[in-house]
Amino acid sequence: MRASATAGQAPSSAPTVREATRWITRRPDRLGPDEQAGLAALRARSPRLDVAAAHVAAFAKMMTTLTGTRDNLQAWMAAVDADDLPGLHSFTHGIRRDLDAVVNGLTLPHSSGAVEDNVTRVKALKRSRYGRAKFELLRKIILCAH
Structure with a gap:
């Protein structure tokens, strides 16, 4: 009796870390409908992950539109540092070590x-x-x- 009560519907499996990372770092227009729904559900479940995904999207926008001026980048780093996200804090620390090169990479059309x-x-x-x-x-x- 007990087995039949639990055999009705299997709970949906949580996404793997790799899937979640791919959803967050990929361009939103390149996500399929299932991936968009999964990302929305994931962001709704975790406020910290939602904030981290917003910071990643903002940095990606600076990269793709070449709008990472010193002021924009420093404002983004201040916003990241204000949140409790150690992984992104490490990233901003690395950016600060070579800020001029990062600003050039985020503003100039040249590529190495x-x-x-x-x-x-x-x-x-x-x-x-x-x-x-x-x-x-x-x-x-x-x-x-x-």
Whole structure:
């Protein structure tokens, strides 16, 4: 009798940390209807998570619209520091260590993506030689690849 009473409807499973993180950090227009509903339910259940998600969205907007001027960024960091969110406090501490570079990254249209891509490619080539390739060999491999 007891088993039949509880077998009616299974409770919905809570999202994993990975799912919640993906919902919060993804652009809202790229979330599916189920993901939007899950994020809304998650934010409704946890006021701290709701505040954290709002801070993440505000920072993402500064990144995508290149509006992260020094004043905007410092206002955002002050708002984050006013809340009890240790993970974001650590993030703002890191930003403060190199504020000029972060402001440039959030305001200038330039990107170091091409340079980073080449660095990653060179590191992969070196790893493929078990880290034993010296400069001369790496140089020849890179020049021959082009």
